[in-house]
Amino acid sequence: MADVVIGLDLGTGGVRAIAVDLQGKPIAQTTRSYPLLTPQPGWTEQNPADWVAASLEALSDLTQKLNGHSATALGLSGQMHGMVPLDADGKVIRAAILWNDQRTGTAVDAIETAIGRQELIQRTGNPAITGFQLPKVVWLQTAEPQAYDRLQQILLPKDYLGYVLTGEAVTEPSDASGTGCLNLARQWDADILNALEIDVGLFPAVVESTAIAGRLKSEIASRTGLPAGLPVVAGGGDNAAAAIGLGISSSHLNRGSLSIGTSGVIFVPCDRPVPDPEGRVHLFCHADGGYHLLGVTLAAGGALRWYKDTFASKLAFTDLMEMAERSLPGARGVLFLPHLAGERSPYLDPDTRGAWVNLSLAHTQADLVRAVLEGVAFSLRTAMEIVSEITPVHQLLATGGGARSNTWLRILADILQAELMAPSSEEGAAYGAAILAMVGVGAHPDLEAAFEILPQDNKVVQPQANPAYEAAFKRYSLLYEALKAVR
């Protein structure tokens, strides 16, 4: 039977593992979920042990579905910006703090005071941002000094999993650039770290995204059914990996991606590092050696999951989509500000919160849930307008759990006024991780060659003009400032 390559994405809601043959065809996939911990308002954490258990279960389950195919490599992707603190024995010191945690506002102020906002943007592409890893390290220094004193290594979520799988601790530029202390030359910025009295030795070596990070340990092989010594490729942060899986690279400009995961993301590749001077959207390294801009809505799919868990726990996401169809474009006047976890683009405000406005006795659940879908789209349109000031984008390939819904894709296309292309099978970042691994082990000579095997059967959603959305977007754009007064 043919060889396959495995891609594993350590997402926020759970892990997805996929086996892909060398012609790009998905052969099997598995998922496992794990809990999101919120020990205090605005805090989000996960236990790395839960990631490891779920990943090993998913890999073992996947191995049993290979039907004679043999795995020849494993590529990694995962949620960005998390902090996994390890002691001298490589043991986890405390729960991981995640990308959408908002406890580090004071640390952000301290970093910008020490370095300067514009200096940070010029060096790293971004200002200090609460969800990034560096503010978490600064927070640990003062809030948990005993833990900080034990610190010997700081890893990102997917890189911690790679460390467990191979014993090697490395990272790669697309994820590392989301820490806030990797400079645009793809090196840890010693000046920034020295100014904050943080030892640069705490951070792992940076290898290329297609580099072999290590080889599967025999104890992991016995627990998963994968071969000992299997090459594990460094991979990419979830958005860069998802973009690679869609063939989005710095050598094909004006074609970006739209991811509706827990977060909502507009990803636009660029061939040179041009930051937003106000830092309203991110500039990160891409997994192809180039760069990309990223507009982020922190609670996108996460806002819909919140709605489901809070108001409709017995319904499936598909039921909620049908419900939204029973309302009208513009949600019959109801607006939703999706700032349930604070917000990144464009406000960089950890303290902003979500809201429904313009409710009346005539409104129904259908209007409320549609307003959530439209509010996420309005938020992403705000980010896309900023990204387009720097590099125009005409086409977006859609990925993430939300891209499974034709209802949400239609709303997104009409509000973003962009042509959306959705792959027939929504594999997301895990698929891109498999593509990176194929290049890493030489199954394809480079990414351009690997892009030739990507599925082309995308569903196209052309934007339709809708005055209701244009009027609603004008009102939506006033909400953030209007609601500041009532916090």
Ligand SMILES: Nc1ncnc2c1ncn2[C@@H]1O[C@H](COP(=O)(O)OP(=O)(O)O)[C@@H](O)[C@H]1O
């Ligand atoms: N059938 C669906 N229709 C609409 N939205 C969906 C559907 N399935 C999942 N979602 C949305 O996708 C989100 C999960 O997307 P995913 O890419 O798996 O997230 P993550 O990588 O953050 O774990 C869910 O929170 C939900 O909001």
Ligand SMILES: O=C(CO)[C@@H](O)[C@H](O)COP(=O)(O)O
């Ligand atoms: O913070 C960002 C990007 O800057 C998020 O994209 C996280 O990487 C989480 O991704 P999802 O779990 O929402 O896919």
